[in-house]
Amino acid sequence: MTGPVRSVSQAFAILRLLAETGALTLSDICRHLGLSPSSCLNLLKTLVAEEAVERDARTKYYRLTSAWLVADALRGSRATRVVDRAEPLLARFAQATEAAMGLWKIVSRDRMQLVVRAESDAGMRLSLADDQRQPLGSGAAGRAIAAVQGVGDAELARRYAPVRWQADLPLGLYARQVHEAAARGFAVDQGYTHRGVWTVAVGIADIAPGHCLSASVVAGSRSEAEIEALGTALIALRDELIVQAE
Structure with a gap:
């Protein structure tokens, strides 16, 4: 039996982190999760494309989208x-x-x-x-x-x-x-x-x-x-x- 897919686990780790912290920069997320900047950026781009995460162009902070925030609040x-x-x-x-x-x-x-x-x-x-x-x-x-x-x-x-x-x-x-x-x-x-x-x-x-x-x-x-x-x-x-x- 194969183990968990590493990139999927890392994506969920990012979602859990943003649910707890509210908003973070790319470098903050890298430090928290021990990810390289390139891997973390690719994961974030995917989460943004899937409308789970949004990026503030002015501040460069990443946060959960409103739909995911509602899900976290219900949890x-x-x-x-x-x-x-x-x-x-x-x-x-x-x-x-x-x-x-x-x-x-x-x-x-x-x-x-x-x-x-x-x-x-x-x-x-x-x-x-x-x-x-x-x-x-x-x-x-x-x-x-x-x-x-x-x-x-x-x-x-x-x-x-x-x-x-x-x-x-x-x-x-x-x-x-x-x-x-x-x-x-x-x-x-x-x-x-x-x-x-x-x-x-x-x-x-x-x-x-x-x-x-x-x-x-x-x-x-x-x-x-x-x-x-x-x-x-x-x-x-x-x-x-x-x-x-x-």
């Missing part, structure tokens, strides 16, 4: 349910805390993407840009993800290296903040990533491909005790979201 993966359940929970939390809320998803070895955002209706408020991407090590989100993943020193340094910090943050202090996040359950960025913005974040490691919740406020608008309370509330929100995604 009801935990990652899909996390996004679906997050929207009302984040909206409620944003209204209660007047924080700009985000749900981030790891989309490659190097980057995370904002997949859900919410903000309050306060007259003066922060707002996150739709679908933004940032380096995997960036911000409170990067520290929180590294903390729940138990990332080692070498990988931590790799994630730290490409980040453009707006305030000086040595690697040693960054690593210490990741360890502190692991101990207390949430990470804090006080103006290192964006001047004038403080962000609290908690990681979600047990729902592939990895997620993070963040809450951002104007720098100096909260006391240390209030930041601590925000982190504790964010942990409770994370736990509620995981339960609803079961």
Whole structure:
């Protein structure tokens, strides 16, 4: 009896990857699946021709077509349910805390993407840009993800290296903040990533491909005790979201 056809298995691996991550570049897909650029490109061209995958000519990102996205949603993966359940929970939390809320998803070895955002209706408020991407090590989100993943020193340094910090943050202090996040359950960025913005974040490691919740406020608008309370509330929100995604 013959074994599975390798190219077909690789095509399905691409479909599963895009179902979990949302959208990736050719190089991202190659890194995730260990494919050569030429083989991966040929597979993607076939999937595009079969209308399972589409390519954004402007951004060069590949994603599932709407028909395949519907099929994935009907399948009801935990990652899909996390996004679906997050929207009302984040909206409620944003209204209660007047924080700009985000749900981030790891989309490659190097980057995370904002997949859900919410903000309050306060007259003066922060707002996150739709679908933004940032380096995997960036911000409170990067520290929180590294903390729940138990990332080692070498990988931590790799994630730290490409980040453009707006305030000086040595690697040693960054690593210490990741360890502190692991101990207390949430990470804090006080103006290192964006001047004038403080962000609290908690990681979600047990729902592939990895997620993070963040809450951002104007720098100096909260006391240390209030930041601590925000982190504790964010942990409770994370736990509620995981339960609803079961």
